[in-house]
Amino acid sequence: MLQRVALLGQGIGYSASPALHNAAFAELGLAWCYELRDVAAEDLPAAMTALRDGELAGANVTQPHKGAVPSLLDELTPAARRVGAVNTIVKRSGRLLGDNTDLAGVAAELADLGRFRRAVILGRGGAARTAAAALADAGTEARLVARDEWTHLSALLKEADLLVNATPVGTRSDASPVPRSLLRGDLAVLDLVYRPSPTRLVRDARSAGAAARAGGGLLLRQAALSFAAWTRAAAPIAAMRMALRAELGQDADA
Numbered sequence: 001m002l003q004r005v006a007l008l009g010q011g012i013g014y015s016a017s018p019a020l021h022n023a024a025f026a027e028l029g030l031a032w033c034y035e036l037r038d039v040a041a042e043d044l045p046a047a048m049t050a051l052r053d054g055e056l057a058g059a060n061v062t063q064p065h066k067g068a069v070p071s072l073l074d075e076l077t078p079a080a081r082r083v084g085a086v087n088t089i090v091k092r093s094g095r096l097l098g099d100n101t102d103l104a105g106v107a108a109e110l111a112d113l114g115r116f117r118r119a120v121i122l123g124r125g126g127a128a129r130t131a132a133a134a135l136a137d138a139g140t141e142a143r144l145v146a147r148d149e150w151t152h153l154s155a156l157l158k159e160a161d162l163l164v165n166a167t168p169v170g171t172r173s174d175a176s177p178v179p180r181s182l183l184r185g186d187l188a189v190l191d192l193v194y195r196p197s198p199t200r201l202v203r204d205a206r207s208a209g210a211a212a213r214a215g216g217g218l219l220l221r222q223a224a225l226s227f228a229a230w231t232r233a234a235a236p237i238a239a240m241r242m243a244l245r246a247e248l249g250q251d252a253d254a
Helices: 017-028 041-053 078-083 102-113 126-137 147-158 200-207 216-231 237-248
Strands: 003-009 032-038 056-061 088-092 095-099 118-122 141-145 162-165 188-191
Touching: 003 017, 017 032, 017 216, 017 237, 041 056, 041 088, 041 095, 056 216, 078 095, 078 102, 078 126, 088 216, 095 216, 102 126, 102 188, 102 216, 118 126, 118 147, 126 141, 126 162, 141 147, 188 200, 216 237
Parallel strands: 003 032, 003 056, 118 141, 118 162, 162 188
Antiparallel strands: 056 088, 088 095
């Protein structure tokens, strides 16, 4: 019997998650498939009821639903409770468990970049709170900055040694949330956007001499954890990485 999992969000046609997960299912010979489902905010409660009662074995959750979905689930993992956001739903005996595999993924990406004293995080949503929690665990002071505060970025970034973009700005475009003039060699950058890869922000940071990573590595790390939670099998990382680079290009950070 074919098992289905899906990504629930809005405007998600750009997602590389189906390529990652379907490559992993094929690698292990599992009769599973991964698909996209566009869900409006007002339809999210009905989508959770359908998930609980319907044909899906689990789900990923992305913008703009990560912060809204926890209250609709039966149980949350400590990571999901801590950040108030869910990106992975596992179905067990008709009950829905919400997890946040982004937290471990962001922590690993930050560890690859280095150690930091003070960070500026663009955004205040679920992704931004997840990044703030990972930074707190690493002993890094972090300030979340909403878009209406971006006019003060110049002053804020002078005191920071890390910039995290936790907004969709730059997705499927050559836009950057930060002017090139504000970037410098001692300001590392983690951009959670992965398409295109590398993003304009990451390219600008690297041209300024900074260590910088786009979101492909995070996508791969969190996907591997979601895969294991659904299937109870270790994710075939090499096959998933190959699929990701085929989707995003060989320069993708993964």
